[in-house]
Amino acid sequence: MKKLIFVLMITIFGATGFAQNKNAKATIEVDGVCGMCKDRIEKASIKTKGVKSASWDVKTHQLDLIYNEGKTDLAKIQQSIADSGHDTEDIKAKEEVYAKIDDCCKYRDENVVNDHKD
Amino acid sequence: MKKLFQLLFLLPAFLSAQETLKGVVLEANTENAEIPLGGANVYWLNTSVGTVTDFNGNFEIPYKKEFKKLVISFIGYQTDTLQINSIKFVKHSLKPTANLDEVTVRSRQKASSRSFLESQNVINVSSGELLKAACCNLAESFETNPSIDVNFADAVSGTRQIKMLGLSSPYILITTENVPSIRGASQAYGLSFIPGTWVESIQITKGAGSVVNGYESIAGQINAELQKPLTDDKIFVNAYGSGNGRFELNTHLNNKVSERWSTGLYIHGNLRETEFDKNGDTFLDAPLMNQINVMNRWQYVDQENGYVGFVNVRYMNDEKRNGQTFFNPNTDRGTTNVWGSEIKTQRFDASGKFGYVNPELPWRTTGVQVAYSHHDQESYFGLNDYNIQHTSLYANVLYNSIISDSRHKIKTGLSATYDGYEELVYSENFNRIENSIGAFFEYNFDNLGDLNFSAGIRADVHNRLGTFITPRLHVRYTPWEKSAFRLSAGRGKRSANIFAENQQFFASSRNLNILGSGGAIYGLDPEIAWNYGVSYLQGFNLFTRKADFIVDFYRTDFANQVVVDWENPQQINFYNLEGESYANNFQTEFNYNAFEHFDMRLAYKYYDVQTTYLDGKKQKPLTPNHRFFANASYETQFSDAGRNWKFDATFNYLGEQRFPSNEGYLKTIGLSEFSPSVSTLNAQITRVFSPNFEVYIGGENITNTKQDNPIIGNEDPFGSTFDSTYVYGPIFGSMYYAGLRYRIN
Numbered sequence: 070m071k072k073l074i075f076v077l078m079i080t081i082f083g084a085t086g087f088a089q090n091k092n093a094k095a096t097i098e099v100d101g102v103c104g105m106c107k108d109r110i111e112k113a114s115i116k117t118k119g120v121k122s123a124s125w126d127v128k129t130h131q132l133d134l135i136y137n138e139g140k141t142d143l144a145k146i147q148q149s150i151a152d153s154g155h156d157t158e159d160i161k162a163k164e165e166v167y168a169k170i171d172d173c174c175k176y177r178d179e180n181v182v183n184d185h186k187d
Numbered sequence: 188m189k190k191l192f193q194l195l196f197l198l199p200a201f202l203s204a205q206e207t208l209k210g211v212v213l214e215a216n217t218e219n220a221e222i223p224l225g226g227a228n229v230y231w232l233n234t235s236v237g238t239v240t241d242f243n244g245n246f247e248i249p250y251k252k253e254f255k256k257l258v259i260s261f262i263g264y265q266t267d268t269l270q271i272n273s274i275k276f277v278k279h280s281l282k283p284t285a286n287l288d289e290v291t292v293r294s295r296q297k298a299s300s301r302s303f304l305e306s307q308n309v310i311n312v313s314s315g316e317l318l319k320a321a322c323c324n325l326a327e328s329f330e331t332n333p334s335i336d337v338n339f340a341d342a343v344s345g346t347r348q349i350k351m352l353g354l355s356s357p358y359i360l361i362t363t364e365n366v367p368s369i370r371g372a373s374q375a376y377g378l379s380f381i382p383g384t385w386v387e388s389i390q391i392t393k394g395a396g397s398v399v400n401g402y403e404s405i406a407g408q409i410n411a412e413l414q415k416p417l418t419d420d421k422i423f424v425n426a427y428g429s430g431n432g433r434f435e436l437n438t439h440l441n442n443k444v445s446e447r448w449s450t451g452l453y454i455h456g457n458l459r460e461t462e463f464d465k466n467g468d469t470f471l472d473a474p475l476m477n478q479i480n481v482m483n484r485w486q487y488v489d490q491e492n493g494y495v496g497f498v499n500v501r502y503m504n505d506e507k508r509n510g511q512t513f514f515n516p517n518t519d520r521g522t523t524n525v526w527g528s529e530i531k532t533q534r535f536d537a538s539g540k541f542g543y544v545n546p547e548l549p550w551r552t553t554g555v556q557v558a559y560s561h562h563d564q565e566s567y568f569g570l571n572d573y574n575i576q577h578t579s580l581y582a583n584v585l586y587n588s589i590i591s592d593s594r595h596k597i598k599t600g601l602s603a604t605y606d607g608y609e610e611l612v613y614s615e616n617f618n619r620i621e622n623s624i625g626a627f628f629e630y631n632f633d634n635l636g637d638l639n640f641s642a643g644i645r646a647d648v649h650n651r652l653g654t655f656i657t658p659r660l661h662v663r664y665t666p667w668e669k670s671a672f673r674l675s676a677g678r679g680k681r682s683a684n685i686f687a688e689n690q691q692f693f694a695s696s697r698n699l700n701i702l703g704s705g706g707a708i709y710g711l712d713p714e715i716a717w718n719y720g721v722s723y724l725q726g727f728n729l730f731t732r733k734a735d736f737i738v739d740f741y742r743t744d745f746a747n748q749v750v751v752d753w754e755n756p757q758q759i760n761f762y763n764l765e766g767e768s769y770a771n772n773f774q775t776e777f778n779y780n781a782f783e784h785f786d787m788r789l790a791y792k793y794y795d796v797q798t799t800y801l802d803g804k805k806q807k808p809l810t811p812n813h814r815f816f817a818n819a820s821y822e823t824q825f826s827d828a829g830r831n832w833k834f835d836a837t838f839n840y841l842g843e844q845r846f847p848s849n850e851g852y853l854k855t856i857g858l859s860e861f862s863p864s865v866s867t868l869n870a871q872i873t874r875v876f877s878p879n880f881e882v883y884i885g886g887e888n889i890t891n892t893k894q895d896n897p898i899i900g901n902e903d904p905f906g907s908t909f910d911s912t913y914v915y916g917p918i919f920g921s922m923y924y925a926g927l928r929y930r931i932n
Binding site for chain 1: 232233258260266268547548549550589591592593594635636
């Protein structure tokens with residue numbers, strides 16, 4: 070009986086000790102300029118398995134994420150965003166992917182960025 | 188050692204003293220009062236360095252030379268980014284987003300619009316659209332909307348019935364703020380008990396609708412959002428007077444009583460004391476009436492912790508008198524000297540709504556709604572007495588969440604209803620109690636691109652309708668840009684309140700018969716119908732201006748219906764459907780912003796509504812096959828002082844309508860088998876003098892179209908041919924009105 074309690078305690082504490090946050094929150098910076106970028110960034114985030122909610126702010130470039138740590142991590146999410154054509158804090162989008170996004174979304178082009186300023 | 192500790196303690200203080208930016212965040216307001224915003228986020232752009240303001244709006248944030256842009260944000264306020272070049276005390280005011288939206292709505296958003304993204308076929312009617320037809324209550328708010336047909340006022344009560352997809356309002360679920368409201372005893376006149384100025388916006392859903400609001404909707408749903416104390420004007424006054432003797436006064440007083448509580452008092456009164464008998468048939472063309480309607484709302488908002496709530500109470504007293512001009516209720520009631528009618532209604536409503544949004548998990552929300560109403564109508568139509576009392580209770584608990592990610596949304600919950608009816612029809616009593624409890628579940632999938640669908644199901648246990656399942660499905664697919672294909676299907680079930688819904692027949696010499704026995708409601712069976720619809724919306728540019736084009740087709744198929752048969756001129760019979768009954772509706776609509784500030788809308792509708800009567804399948808009486816609708820509106824540019832002009836015009840054409848009964852009989856009362864077609868034109872001009880004050884004048888039925896003899900047998904109202912139900916067009920003829928609106932924000 071004592072053994073059983075001991076085992077149970079180990080499993081419970083062990084589980085909590087290693088439990089991954091199912092609703093982990095993170096805010097990362099993603100580059101983009103407009104509402105179309107917002108669509109693309111949020112879609113790329115949410116299509117990453119494990120991401121529950123994603124909201125990108127056009128003005129601040131901040132992407133608010135809520136995701137299940139057991140299923141994904143920030144690296145994977147950022148990779149998926151970069152694959153859609155947007156630079157993230159840690160991963161830069163490949164030239165050929167960036168080339169494919171709409172002209173109005175070319176956030177690396179200073180002229181386009183200026184066009185979007187009020 | 189002691190010194191070392193002191194040093195260690197002081198070290199961070201030194202560091203922060205040197206490299207800290209301090210400031211305060213306030214709320215921007217018109218009075219320039221200093222209202223601190225506690226809990227606002229303050230952070231350096233593109234960094235993870237951030238803080239939150241304290242209770243007094245103060246903040247301190249570490250500063251480095253590389254940090255240039257400071258972002259200040261707070262839910263419900265516009266996010267601002269400040270350029271920081273040196274360490275100076277920052278004092279910044281955030282603007283509430285609510286104020287901002289109001290401005291944008293005025294300049295950009297169309298008065299009435301359809302969504303390209305929603306899975307349901309929803310038409311949004313904003314307050315701007317509601318002002319296009321200034322008079323007067325919810326029934327008349329649909330005049331400029333082609334999806335809803337507003338019938339001509341019936342000859343006795345003067346109220347207007349609405350129709351959708353060719354079906355009358357009992358088949359439409361009408362809710363105020365998502366609580367079913369116009370139902371049961373209030374079915375006939377309930378729309379006229381909601382003053383137009385109280386309505387903030389209207390959402391019209393064509394087709395089955397969502398399972399969340401119950402099982403009763405068949406043709407569609409209409410939801411009216413009422414004015415909210417927090418967003419409505421502080422003081423609003425609307426006065427209206429018309430050439431047919433109708434006067435209305437609306438007053439709104441809204442006040443923020445504490446940080447979280449706001450309250451609004453809404454008072455409506457209307458009056459008609461002048462008698463009109465322009466067609467000389469001895470009957471009033473429009474009823475004498477008066478109404479007092481008072482509502483008090485309390486709104487609770489706690490953004491930080493995610494709580495919102497509403498508490499409402501409303502009392503209404505409405506009196507109408509109609510009939511022959513020389514009718515005196517005190518001496519003539521109950522006699523055959525003079526024909527007259529009075530309808531007196533008192534109603535009390537109380538409701539509460541409570542919502543919780545989990546601030547940590549924004550997709551997880553919980554809502555509770557409870558509503559109580561007591562409706563008491565006392566009335567007589569000549570010698571026919573009709574009284575109804577209806578006590579109703581409604582409760583709904585709703586939980587929203589997601590499955591795996593925010594593309595998969597779910598809604599689930601429980602609802603319960605209680606309805607107690609006590610009716611007196613002539614001298615017979617009909618009492619009944621209905622109650623139900625049900626559970627619903629709705630799944631919504633959105634691939635964030637071309638596909639979105641929602642599938643819902645509910646199960647209810649009802650003491651008279653039995654135990655049943657209500658499925659509903661809505662799909663939206665966008666194969667190419669600016670398009671939306673929609674598909675919907677669903678089932679609806681309801682108990683027909685045969686007397687309350689058909690009160691116009693009391694003002695006739697017809698005998699009422701219920702041909703049925705053993706059924707649960709007046710001896711009749713519950714009504715069951717399936718509704719299917721397809722719709723296609725395409726937006727495009729025509730000569731560089733925005734336009735859209737809509738084609739809808741809807742079919743309602745009744746599995747059972749309580750047939751209202753008035754084919755025999757001496758009778759009105761209610762019985763269970765034997766055979767087919769359906770309503771087909773085809774609608775095409777074209778909206779075009781032809782030039783700056785000029786919008787036009789054209790619509791054509793085709794109805795094929797047929798029911799199997801005792802003597803065979805027939806087109807539903809007084810339902811035209813063809814309708815045409817046109818609306819044009821123009822606004823001049825706002826001047827710097829906020830002045831402008833607004834012009835609106837609406838044209839309606841109704842094709843010929845079948846009269847009930849046979850050709851032979853119709854000839855004896857001076858009618859042919861079909862009514863003539865009817866065209867009406869309404870127009871309104873609004874002069875906005877400033878954001879606070881505007882005046883409008885307008886005309887209804889400007890071309891003076893009239894039905895010559897709306898009341899059959901008017902020379903002998905207690906005789907066998909007396910009937911006021913053959914109304915196919917306007918009784919009053921042209922009518923002009925004027926009004927003003929004054930507001931202080």
